[in-house]
Amino acid sequence: MKKLARTGLLIVASLGVLSACAYGSEDSSGDDGNSSGETVEDSGEEAEEGSGGQSGGKVSIPIVADPTFNPWHPNAYAESNVVNRVxxxxxxxxxxxLVPSPSLAESWETSEDELEWTFQVREDVLWHDGETFDSEDVSYTFNEIVLNEELGANGAxxxxxxEEVVADDEFTVTFKLSNPVAALPAYLGFNSEILPEHIFNGEDPWDLSSFNKDNAVGTGPFKMSTYTSGQSVVLERNEDYFGDTALLDEVEYKVLADSNTHVAQILSGELSIFSLEDTASIERIEQQDGVDVYPRETTQFYWLSLNQEHEKYQEPLVRQAITHAINRENIIDTVLQGYGTIADHGISPALEEYYRDDVETLAYDPDEASLL
Incomplete structure (x- = not known):
């Protein structure tokens, strides 16, 4: 097995691009039907005090391909994850x-030997078709789909x-493990959504196109409204959601494969918000009235992996010399337009609770690299 040593390079900042006309009612455009570029103040009823927003309106968000409405499907890629999470x-x-918090499960506990995790699930959850959610949905999702090696479920x-997931009673479910997994509650919160047993039971979970590619039924804060392949997915607010009811009436995901189209449509007001990865167009976006850019630190890293099967890379001083020889600040300033941070260790500043800045750093120093 290859031994790899990683030399941290950069932590990339995520750039959220938000149009000022993102939130508002259908008539928030001008009389000619074009976006006015102004924030609409009367776009809906006042939200409850302390909610931090108004109710009503919709947003349009780009995705790069048609989604698959099944989080475990082998073809459920990033464009699917965005939709499936709501x-x-x-x-x-x-x-x-990033500490796991309750969602469908209200509470959980582990056995003394840490080989069983027992979850108490909520008793007030309805699927979008009105059926009641219960522990059988959880056991079915895992036993019949996730743990079925022949299916090759995404994220399995x-x-x-x-080893198995047991529905102890209507609203209690136990995960039985072969080895302790302290991170299990965290894994269950990452693209690990539960599917409806009453729809999937007896069906091939990958071939059920009436669900995966048409009319998905979930428990999330939004539910299916319309889907036109190659064009868009429109979700509407789920009034029966078990958590805080969403403020937006609708969320539209527009299928736009070309990132240049994302930029063009945010500038024209056809998109409300998207995450910008290529900073080449950042100046043009920042100069546009009614469009704001919000940098956010992320956990995304760039690094060099040095194959330690080669003897020269087994020497720590050689690896340190390589780090000293790379002008990481210049890469951030020129390639990333300033939107990045030097990665001095394996935890991003975005994880404030766990990040430390009192570690040894290896600054850009060609002379020191030569000496080493």
Missing amino acids: LFSGLTKPGED SFFGDV
Whole structure:
């Protein structure tokens, strides 16, 4: 097996691009039907005090391909994850500092030997078709789909130590493990949404196109409204959602494969928000009235992997010399337009609870690299 040493290079910042006309009612455009570029103040009823927003309106967000409405489907890639996270719900979800917090599960505990995790699931959850969610949905999703090696479910590798999932009663479910997995609640909150047993039972989960490519039924804060392949997915607010009801009336995901089209449509007001990865057009976007750019630190890294099967890379001083020889700040300034941070160790500043800045750093120093 190859031994690899990683030399940290950069932590990339995520750039959220938001149109000022992102939120508002259908008539928030000018009389000619074009976006006015102004924030609409009367786009809906006042939200409840402390909610931090108004109810009503919709947003348009780009995705690069047609989604698959099944989080476990082998073809459910990034464009599917974005949609599925609001159509469906997992047992947990990422909370503050990414610590798992309740979602479909209200609470959980582990046995003394850490080989069993027992989850108490909510009793007030309805599927979008009105059927009641219960522990059978959880056990079915895992036993029949995730743990079925023949199916090759997307993300199944996270659950390799799960032997079976048992529905103890209507609202209690236990994961039985072959080895302790302290991170199980975290895994259950990452693209691990639960599917409806009453629809999938007896069906091939990958061939059920009436669900995966048409009319998905979830438990999330939004539900299916319309889907036109190659064009868009429109979700509407789920009024029966078990959590806080969404403020937006609708979310539209527009299928736009070309990132240049994302830029053009945010500038024209046809898109409301998207994440910008290529900073080549950042100046043009920042100069546009009614469009704002919000940098956010992420956990995305760039690094060099040095194959330590080669003797020269087994020497720590050689690896340190390589780091000293790379002008990482210049890469950030020129390639990333300033939107990045030097990665001095394996935890991003975005994870504030776990990040430390008192570690030894290896600054750009060609002379020191030569000496080493």
